[in-house]
Amino acid sequence: MRNYEEAGILPAADRSEHGYRSYTPLHAAALHAFLALLPGHGHRTATAVMRAVNAGEDAEAFRLIDESHAQLLGDRRTLRAVEDALRDLAPAAADVPGGAGGTGGAGGTGGRRGGTFVGPLAEELGLRPATLRAWERAGLVRPRRDPLTGYRVYDEADVRDVRLVHQLRRGGHLLEQIAPLIAQVRAAGGLEPLEATLEGWHGRLTSRGRAMLTGAAALEAYLRARG
Numbered sequence: 001m002r003n004y005e006e007a008g009i010l011p012a013a014d015r016s017e018h019g020y021r022s023y024t025p026l027h028a029a030a031l032h033a034f035l036a037l038l039p040g041h042g043h044r045t046a047t048a049v050m051r052a053v054n055a056g057e058d059a060e061a062f063r064l065i066d067e068s069h070a071q072l073l074g075d076r077r078t079l080r081a082v083e084d085a086l087r088d089l090a091p092a093a094a095d096v097p098g099g100a101g102g103t104g105g106a107g108g109t110g111g112r113r114g115g116t117f118v119g120p121l122a123e124e125l126g127l128r129p130a131t132l133r134a135w136e137r138a139g140l141v142r143p144r145r146d147p148l149t150g151y152r153v154y155d156e157a158d159v160r161d162v163r164l165v166h167q168l169r170r171g172g173h174l175l176e177q178i179a180p181l182i183a184q185v186r187a188a189g190g191l192e193p194l195e196a197t198l199e200g201w202h203g204r205l206t207s208r209g210r211a212m213l214t215g216a217a218a219l220e221a222y223l224r225a226r227g
Helices: 002-006 025-054 058-095 118-125 129-137 156-170 175-188 191-226
Strands: 152-154
Touching: 002 025, 025 058, 025 191, 058 156, 058 175, 058 191, 118 129, 118 152, 118 156, 129 152, 129 156, 152 156, 156 175
Parallel strands: none
Antiparallel strands: none
16 A cells, blocks of 8 residues: 555555554545556556546546557457458468469469569569568568579468568558567467457457446546545
8 A cells, every 4th residue: 555655546645643644435446446447558557547646637647548548449450450351361372372272383473492482472462572572671571582593482471471461551551560460470370370369359358448447437436536
């Protein structure tokens, strides 16, 4: 309790003539509000909200809460973009070099040893080779280099990443917004395992949204108690 008071999470407590702190139901309401805000907003934002409220800066507290809600909305839009991209990629899966029904080798795709070169891949997707090279500089795709020619060679995972970046760019996402999504695809080991995690992603966002509602109710109760 003393640590919370010193951090500004609780309002300052009155002191007895011997210096003992006197906590009241108002402090209990503040503690309840803080603990209720934590799951939805995180420690930093929950602390900042309580500090603002206890300093009489309610507008700042509401701004912080609004920012958390905006972030949650952004996370939902990101999830929707990933789901849309995965749906768009599904019909093309059979065309990935080395995949089911793919051409592989040095045939149709212009690559060798199960890969494809930058020119044929760019042409297939209606892109410029310079665009693929820009995505590589941004870390979104990581083609290997042919040891004999030095040309970029895109294997199955690289083509998957290129297709996903392409879909997200068409959806208006910036490269810096796409980078963490590509990282998730790589960490999951491909599209199919990532698709299996989307349900859990939905669940976490839903839980966070409900936690925000619980936190808002507890904060409102504290504001009423504070008067």
